Amino acid sequence: MHRMNHAKRSAAVIGVGRAGLLGVLALASALAAGHLVAALININASPYLAVGNGAIDLTPVELKDFAVRTFGVYDKLVLLLGMAAVMVIAAALAGIASRRSPVPGAVAIVLFGLVGVLAVAQRPDLGVVALLAPVASLLAGTAVFLWLHRVARPHDELVEGGQPSRRSFLVAGAGVVVGAGVAGAGGQWLAGARDAASSRAAVGALVPARTAPAIPADADFAKLGTPTFLTPNKDFYRVDTALSVPQVRTEDWSLRLHGMVENERTYNYADIRNRPLVERTITMTCVSNEVGGSYVSTANFVGIDLADLLAEAGVRPGAEQLFSTSVDGWTCGSPVAAAADPGRGAMLAIGMNGEPLPVEHGFPARLVIPGLYGYVSATKWVIDLEVTTWAARRAYWLERSWAEQAPIKTQSRIDFPKGFETVPAGKVRVGGIAWAQGTGIAKVEVRVGQGAWQETTLSREVNADTWRMWWHEFDLPVGNHQVTCRATDKSGYTQTDQRMGTVPDGATGWHVINFTTR
Template sequence: MTDLGDDARLPARTAALVGVLALAAALAAGHLVAAFVGAGASPVVAVGATAIDLTPAWLKDFAVSAFGTYDKLVLLLGMAVVLLLAAIGAGLLSRRSPTPGLVVITVLGALAVAAVFTRPDLGQLAALAPLASLVAGALTFRALHRRAQPATDPGTLEPTDRRGFLIGAGGVAAGAGLAGLAGQWIGGGRDAAGSRAAVGDLAVADPAPAIPPGADFADLGTPTFLTPNDRFYRIDTALVVPRVRAEDWTLRISGMVDRELTLDYAAIRARPLVERTITMACVSNDVGGPYVSTANFLGVPLADLLREAGVRPGAEQLLSTSEDGWTCGTPVDAVLDPARGALLAIGMNGEPLPLEHGFPARMVVPGLYGYVSATKWVRDIEVTTWAARDAYWLSRGWAERAPVKTQSRIDTPDGSATLPAGRVTVAGVAWAPTIGITGVEIRLDRHSHEPGPWQPAELAAAVHENTWRMWRAELDVPPGRHRVACRAVDATGYTQTGERSSPAPDGATGWHTVTFTTE
């Protein structure tokens, strides 16, 4: 490798450009190879997914609270900034010699290889993707650095050298772009979206009861009773949505069973499909938060599949594994409970599952927070004990069993709203899946925040104990600043506690309050 003299360094802009172009070549090569060995092997995806796995639970909670469903986008943008700065830094460190930049490239490549090897959803061949990135980045960096070296005029590029460098740089940029597009196109050859579209209509043998009139107060500001698929909350650890074709998907049920089952999509679809209206909630949902939704899910009863497999005595949990390697532990007794009606779902709101919600198949177990009940892109279910296996979140300190807590939320008025004094409508939702909501009470505090009396709200029509229930109330409110709180009463007679707790380790508690002004 040629070292440049003290007075014959690469111009700073040229050196930085060498680093950035080497990064582009590295990422494009890795993405192209990942199209053949697994999309999760793409270096950025593998490192990002590993970062998610290594992130402490408190930091994940903060990310969800601060960025919501954009938490993964924020992570990707952050990684892009870090990589760009690293590439620029590698270039600037190499103004005299390419050695420092090559060291930086080697370290980043080694980290990507290590990340791939830690991914539970990737095989050993997946390491070819980060290795391709390392080789492409190093060769590109060395070649561009050589072309950029000053010839006779120290610190500058002769016209012929500049032209050669610019041609090489343009070639690298074009090649990186083509390689990236090729990787996207080849990876898209496993066309999960096309496979989903080809599924067509799903026949319903046992439809859910129709949603009765008056089941929501959407005209007053509550959500519609059924959440549209594109508005259904999504919280998971998948940095990139797994893309699995229905024709490639299988589900294995093994472990403490009398007979191991392997089922494909056609076999599930051929069974009598049942439809159930189910409210789901995320354990990361803070008091008053948005991560609760309701849909009509379509599938086969999980209990039927377990009975066919024959669950052995002593079995305590279903350790389910997603296509991306995420694991979930679900209590066996909850899945076998006929009142819950747990499903292996393949449909949602009258269509095949959307890709981001688990296509081809997912688990849905009413009454439990999603991290112990709702594995998307599920491909394996092991019947086992709690002592034998720890699922993803259990090993990070979250609760073993996580029933959804009785909760309520105010949807209108908005916090800090200014309204005309007089008649004010307060409306929201309440939920206690598998139990049911029998009442909601609200309390209007005075402008001095002196607590007012609790008074009953009007409930919308009930649908099912596994679903949420809307409520509303009309209040006479004088001018001033006020605070309104709500609390739910479930079918057991339990009244939602006002004691505040954070989501960890088994769900938030407290009354949702909204402050508004009338004038």
């Protein structure tokens, strides 16, 4: 009798591997259920994405800037993978802690669920109905965990060796895997079925009434190693806080213009598309661009003058800020003086390089205000424009210690040779790009080591809002060399050698590379 009681007590304790697995399976069920329900409401209500978006919002500026510099466009993928790893480990540990009783795991699931509910509740782009997604996740995760725990820990049934049967647990686990897979895939399919690709395709060609001047053949030195003057859409830099790219169809989109104006206005896509469109060639730069960084690109944007919209609305005296909001709740503050200045060329853009805006670059519409870093000028998926004051509204990045005013700083970059590259000795060409949007580049100089500055050959200027390419040739012997560049804009300002990081209003310093000749 004593041996039988001992066998029953042993059978009541779930093995470590099985306990960890049931925790992970419960997690998969919870996430899949939440994703499926979110697909019916708003995909950002998926607890996994909502927690990820919350993590982005709470991440310190320095760490966020490091992620952008280090991982580039893959920063969000790294975040999602890191979250997945942490959640799997936590779920496995919760399962292991529940070998004798389901209470620890159930408590962990409730805590996870509450985090999901809180993350969804704090999203500015989601309503109360979106809470159904994390609630579904919580209920599914709890139900699956308790069921698997009961299956994995039969209280009375003993088999040979005094161990509980594994077959029932394996069958149940396989069923959970299939169910979670179907739910997750179904959610992804539903979300994809409502994407903006078909709506974008239906827009067709955007023919501007005023086209940008043709790009001259000598506007770049791409054959030598600079970028092409116009950046292909697929290569245009992308930096934003959107964990999942918003999917907005033209038939659902509208833009509200309100606040300190005489006449509030609301526009649909046809209202914008049917106006006389203008095309402008503009170089955009991200404030997260380090010295020598790649977050600068140029495109032909098509849209309408933002100044016209503001003039029609009638901006009231005292207005300072154009507070714009994206469909995903991200906010941006732009100076009204820049947005309303016809000479600045600020745009509500709907096209890019001869086609409708790519979805990841803001389709159906975005702001483009030349001469300002993107975080104060380039709201993508824009749906709301409020004319207000700086004191009345604080945008996303202002709340995170970035500057209120952010004109793009005069900068230059070396593109060839690459850092630490080995090239033949003798005649060595050095080249790259420079930009001073709104002012224009007057000259770029380079030097080898601490030698004299040499003025470079500049490409043809397209306009003051675009970058210019440059190159120079040195006669270099075999050895190691260091090359530095600096730009001077048309105001006479020469960029400083003082190295400063990107926070709070953009990096400064000379770009320096080292390479070897043989």
